[in-house]
Amino acid sequence: MATGKYTWFLAMVVVTGFFSEGVSGRTTYYVTTILHSPYLVSKQPMKGYIPDLLDEISGILNVSLVLNHVADGRFGSKDSQGNWNGMMGDLVANRSDIAAAALTLTVERSKAVHFSHPFEEVGLRILVKKPSLDILSKLVNDDTGFFFRPLTSGVWISVIVSLVVVGIVIYVIGRYSPLQGDQTEGGVLWALCITCGIASLQGMRHLPVAFSARVLVSTALLFTLILVSMYSATLVSFVSTSSSSGNDLPFSTFRDLAMQTEYQYGTVGAGSTYQFFKQSNGDTERRIAAYLTANPANVMVSTTKGVDRVKQGKYAFIMESASAYYISATSCDLMVVGDSLRDRTYNFACRPNTNICDRLNIAILQLKMNGRMEELKSKWWSGKCGAYPRTQVGTSGGVADNSSNKGTPIDMKRFTIPLVLLVVGIVLSIVILLMEIYLPKVAGQLQSKRMTDDTQGFSGQMHA
Numbered sequence: 001m002a003t004g005k006y007t008w009f010l011a012m013v014v015v016t017g018f019f020s021e022g023v024s025g026r027t028t029y030y031v032t033t034i035l036h037s038p039y040l041v042s043k044q045p046m047k048g049y050i051p052d053l054l055d056e057i058s059g060i061l062n063v064s065l066v067l068n069h070v071a072d073g074r075f076g077s078k079d080s081q082g083n084w085n086g087m088m089g090d091l092v093a094n095r096s097d098i099a100a101a102a103l104t105l106t107v108e109r110s111k112a113v114h115f116s117h118p119f120e121e122v123g124l125r126i127l128v129k130k131p132s133l134d135i136l137s138k139l140v141n142d143d144t145g146f147f148f149r150p151l152t153s154g155v156w157i158s159v160i161v162s163l164v165v166v167g168i169v170i171y172v173i174g175r176y177s178p179l180q181g182d183q184t185e186g187g188v189l190w191a192l193c194i195t196c197g198i199a200s201l202q203g204m205r206h207l208p209v210a211f212s213a214r215v216l217v218s219t220a221l222l223f224t225l226i227l228v229s230m231y232s233a234t235l236v237s238f239v240s241t242s243s244s245s246g247n248d249l250p251f252s253t254f255r256d257l258a259m260q261t262e263y264q265y266g267t268v269g270a271g272s273t274y275q276f277f278k279q280s281n282g283d284t285e286r287r288i289a290a291y292l293t294a295n296p297a298n299v300m301v302s303t304t305k306g307v308d309r310v311k312q313g314k315y316a317f318i319m320e321s322a323s324a325y326y327i328s329a330t331s332c333d334l335m336v337v338g339d340s341l342r343d344r345t346y347n348f349a350c351r352p353n354t355n356i357c358d359r360l361n362i363a364i365l366q367l368k369m370n371g372r373m374e375e376l377k378s379k380w381w382s383g384k385c386g387a388y389p390r391t392q393v394g395t396s397g398g399v400a401d402n403s404s405n406k407g408t409p410i411d412m413k414r415f416t417i418p419l420v421l422l423v424v425g426i427v428l429s430i431v432i433l434l435m436e437i438y439l440p441k442v443a444g445q446l447q448s449k450r451m452t453d454d455t456q457g458f459s460g461q462m463h464a
Contacts, residue, residue, distance in 0.1 A: 028064040029356055032087045032096035034075060038326045038380040039102050043069050049380040050100050053119070056372055057363040068096070075103060084112060091351045098356060099349040102322065104272065113352055116360040118345030119373070124273060125321040126257060126265070126338035127306075127328065129313050131249060150234035154412045159227065162422055166220045167195035169426055170213060177210040177436050198224055212432035219425025226418040230410055237408075253339045257316060258287040265291070265316035266298030268306060273318060274299065276342050285341075288318075310334060322346075322381075329383035 033040050033050055040048040046067050058065045076088025076099070084092045087099040091113045102122075105115050148156065171191035174180050194213075197204035198220045208214055250260040257265055265288075267273045277289040292299055298315070300306035306317040307327055311334070324336045348364075350357040367373040412419075 026058075026062055026064045028066060029097040030095070031065050031067045031098040031100050032070050032090045033067060033099070034070050034073060034087060034101045036102055037323070040069075049376060052376050052380070053367075053373070054100060056367055056376070057360065060363040060366055061359050063359075065098070067100075075101065076109070078108065078112075088112065088349070091349055094351055094353075097351055097354055098360070102320075102346045103349055104344055105347045109349065114350045114354075114357045116348040116350065116357045117364050118347050119364050120322060120346035121343070122320050122322045122346065123340035123343045124254075124276075124318055124338075125324045125336050125340065126251075126254070127310055127317045127319055127324045127334055127336055128249065128263070128315075129310055130333055130335045147235075149238050150231050150409055151415075152409050152411045155410055155415045158412070158415065158419055162223070162419070163195060163199055163220075165426060166198065166216065166422075167191050169216055169429060170194050170208070173208065173210055173213040173216070173429065173433050177212060177433055179210040179436050180208065180213065201225065201228065210433070210436060212429045212436055215432060216425055216429035219422060219429075223418050223422040223425070226421075230415075230418075234408070234410055249337065251316070252337055254288070254318075254341050255284045257338070258284050258291065263314055263316050264295065264298050265318060266295070266300055266306065266309075267292070267318040268303060269296075269299040269301060273320070273342075307331070307334070326381055326383075329381060329385050332385040 031054060033046075035041075035043060038048055039050045040046065042048070046069075051067060054065045054067060070087045070090060072085055072089075074086030076084055076086035076091075078084050078088075083089070087096070087101060087103065088109060090096040091099055099113075102120065103109075105118075109115070151159070168191075171188060174190055175187060194204055194208065194217065196202075198217060201221065201224055204217075208217060250262045251257040257263070267277070274292065277285050277292060280286065280289070300309065300317070303319060303323065306319065309315045310317045311331070321336070321340065328334045328336050348357065348360050350360070364373075
């Protein structure tokens with residue numbers, strides 16, 4: 001009897017355990033991927049942006065995602081007999097449930113498998129070696145106006161006028177201030193020397209004695225110090241941005257690249273980028289395609305070969321923006337330029353007889369909304385040469401050219417405070433000068449009047 005009770009109890013525990021496991025157990029999906037930095041940087045262990053992204057997705061969907069590298073190392077294309085290879089072949093043959101990589105959505109692929117919402121937006125960019133950062137080479141080139149760029153014309157005019165006014169006021173003080181007196185040597189020459197000392201932030205041999213002159217000199221020196229500080233900072237900004245933004249290159253867009261002859265350029269021959277130029281009807285694209293056909297030596301067999309060729313100099317490599325920014329983040333002598341061309345997306349692909357892509361859409365949307373996807377992208381698109389914001393890797397890729405980060409010259413609005421400071425100093429020195437001139441006279445007249453009154457009072461007393 002007791003044995004029967006315990007047997008029934010054990011049976012119930014076993015059934016309940018299996019039932020709860022079936023209800024709360026995680027569904028397992030097999031994911032195929034391919035080695036392609038930074039999406040997958042190593043196979044043993046699986047490491048990269050895609051493994052991190054799939055970890056986040058598995059937690060949101062409460063599923064298990066088993067990641068495997070594709071056997072033939074290909075993204076997937078259809079042969080003449082209609083058979084798919086690569087990751088696409090794994091999906092069609094039901095060897096995998098999901099293909100997670102930098103996989104492009106095409107019409108032909110969409111007929112064979114399902115695609116999720118895009119998790120990545122990319123375009124074509126130009127990878128090139130950075131020009132020389134030697135400042136001397138910049139200052140002696142044809143750009144003769146480089147020294148004048150940090151300040152606008154209005155600021156230059158106001159600076160010159162201000163120094164002229166300061167020199168005139170100093171001359172007037174030296175000429176008419178009774179405190180300066182015989183200390184002034186040469187009048188105009190003395191005022192000119194004082195003004196030059198102020199403009200160059202150098203000491204002056206004969207300091208003014210009058211308090212009005214000292215107030216003006218102190219204010220003018222502070223004005224010059226602020227001016228030099230602002231000018232130096234802006235000059236450095238101009239030098240650095242002109243080097244990093246490719247201003248020394250003969251091209252900044254794909255159209256410029258196709259028109260110039262100084263740099264050779266190319267792309268991977270067997271990739272979709274090469275086919276894009278071959279099939280495009282745009283004038284710039286057709287010109288680039290004709291150049292690639294006429295110069296087969298510039299068409300690389302792989303991205304690695306193209307990057308090595310770029311490092312040798314005088315060669316521009318056309319590639320997808322995401323990979324280009326990752327390479328420039330790890331190779332400090334390389335940079336990315338060019339306007340975005342052929343905008344497209346990367347998506348997850350799913351085998352036809354499953355609804356996993358619908359669930360992936362929910363996870364992708366949630367990761368975008370909570371900012372976690374941006375954090376992962378910033379993590380993997382960073383290197384020893386710096387971190388690249390996500391705005392650089394996306395479709396717009398706006399800051400690639402650094403067009404928004406170019407040195408901005410100092411205009412009158414930014415120069416208002418030091419200019420007002422100098423004007424206040426000039427006005428104050430003039431007021432003090434007038435006090436130096438007229439206060440002794442007023443004091444003398446008062447003293448003379450007092451003495452006169454005292455004399456008349458004494459005379460009146462004597463007369464009385």
